Amino acid sequence: MLTAQFLYGAAGLMLFVLGLWSFLVHEPLLRKIIALNITGAGVFHVFIAIAYRGDTAPPDPVPHALVLTGIVVAVSATALALMLGARLQDAEEEDQSR
C-alpha cells in the first residue's frame, strides 16, 4: 500500500464529510452550492488518489476520465442551481412587494 495513496484518499474523504456537513448546516443557497461542490471535489479526489500508483508506474486512466466527465457535469449542475436560485429570489421579491 502506498502511504501517499492513503493520505490523499483520506483527505478526499474529509473534504466529502466537510462539504456534506456544510450543506446540511448552512442555510443560504450559495453556501449550500459551494458545500456541494466541495463534496464533489472530495469524491473526485478519492478517485484520483485511487488512480495514483506511485511515481514509477503510470496512473490508471479510467478514473481520470470519469472525473473529467464529472467536473463538467458538476459545473453544469451548479450553473442550473444558481439560475434556479436567482429566479426563486426574484419570485420572493415579487411576493414581498405585492
Next chain:
Amino acid sequence: MSMSQSESRAAERNRDLSLLVAVSLAVLGAALTWLYFIALSAGAAPRLADLAYERLPGTGVSNPVTAVLLNYRAYDTLMELAVLLAALLGIWSLGPAAPGFQRSGAVLAGMVSWVVPLLIVTGGYLLWVGGYAPGGAFQAGALLGAAGVIVRLAGDPRAGLPGEGAQRWLLVLGVLVFTLVGLGLMAFGAGFLTYPPKFAKWLILLIEMAATVAIGVALAAAYVGGRPPGPEAQPTAEDEDALTAAETPTPDPTPALRPQP
C-alpha cells in the same frame, strides 16, 4: 448586517441539531476512512488500467485518458454532452438573460482584444495536443467558454455568441456529430461508436472538434444565464449603477437628452 444576524439566530435555534449532524458525520468520515484503509491494505485488485494500456495502440490516440473518454467509454462522453445540453435547456427555460454589463473602458477592451484570441488559439492547441498529451475537448471547450465569459464581462450582452437560432445548432453540434458518427459506423457494420483502427484518429478528432464547440458555447451560454438577448439589448441603468467600475469613462448613450446651452 441583517443577513448575518438572522443567520446566527438560526444557528442558535438549531444548535443541538447541528451538533448531532456534526457528530454523526464525523462517525461517517471515520468509518469511511477505516474502510478505505482496509480496502487499500487488501492489495491492488486487477485493474482496468493494464487492459487500457495494452489496447492503446488500436485506439487512434496515445493519451490514455483521451482513449478512455472517446474510445473505450465513448458512451459516457456522449451522455455527458447530453447532460450539459439538458442543463442549458433548464437555464434557458427559466427566462431571458439578465442584461449585460456596461461597455468596457479602453484599457479593458484592449486587454480583451488580446486575451480572447489567445484563449481561442490555446483552445485549438489543447484540442489537437489531446491526442498524445494532457489536453482534449473538455479543456479546449472550457477555454472557449472562458473567452465567452470575458467577452460578456467586457460588455457584450451575448458573450460573443451568435443569435439564438445559430446558438441552438452550435449547442447540439456535439451530441449530433457524436450520434451521427456512431450511427454511421453501425451502418458500415461496426458497432455503435466502435471505430475501425484505421479511421479512429480522424473520427475522434471530428467528434472532439464538435464537442469542443458545443462545450464552449454551452458554458458561455450558461454564464449569460438565460435565453440570449437580442442584438439591440443594452445594459440597463440599474445594472450600470451596480457596477463598481463607475469611474471608467463611457460614451453617454443619450446625448440628445443633455440640456442644450
Next chain:
Amino acid sequence: MSQLTLLIIFDGVLLVTLLALAFAAVLSPEPRRAVMLFIAFGLWLSLVWARLRAPDVALAEAAIGAGLGGALMLAAARRAARTSTRSDGGGDEA
C-alpha cells in the same frame, strides 16, 4: 530516505493547505469571500492533482471547476450582495 521524508512533508503541506482552504470557504458567511476562497480551493486542488500525475484532470479542474464555476458563483454573489443592500433600504454604495 531523506528524499522520501521530504516528499511526505511536501504532501502534508499540500493537503493541509487544501483542507484549510476548504474549511475557510465553507465557514465564511460572506458570499463573495466564500466564493473567492472556493476558487482558491479549486486552483489548489488542481495543483494537488498535478502532483498525483493527473495533468488532464488538473487542467480541466483549473479551467472549468475553479474558473467557470467561480465566475458563475461570483455573479451569484454579486447578485446576493445587491439584493441584501437593497432590502436594507440604505443602498450605501449608490
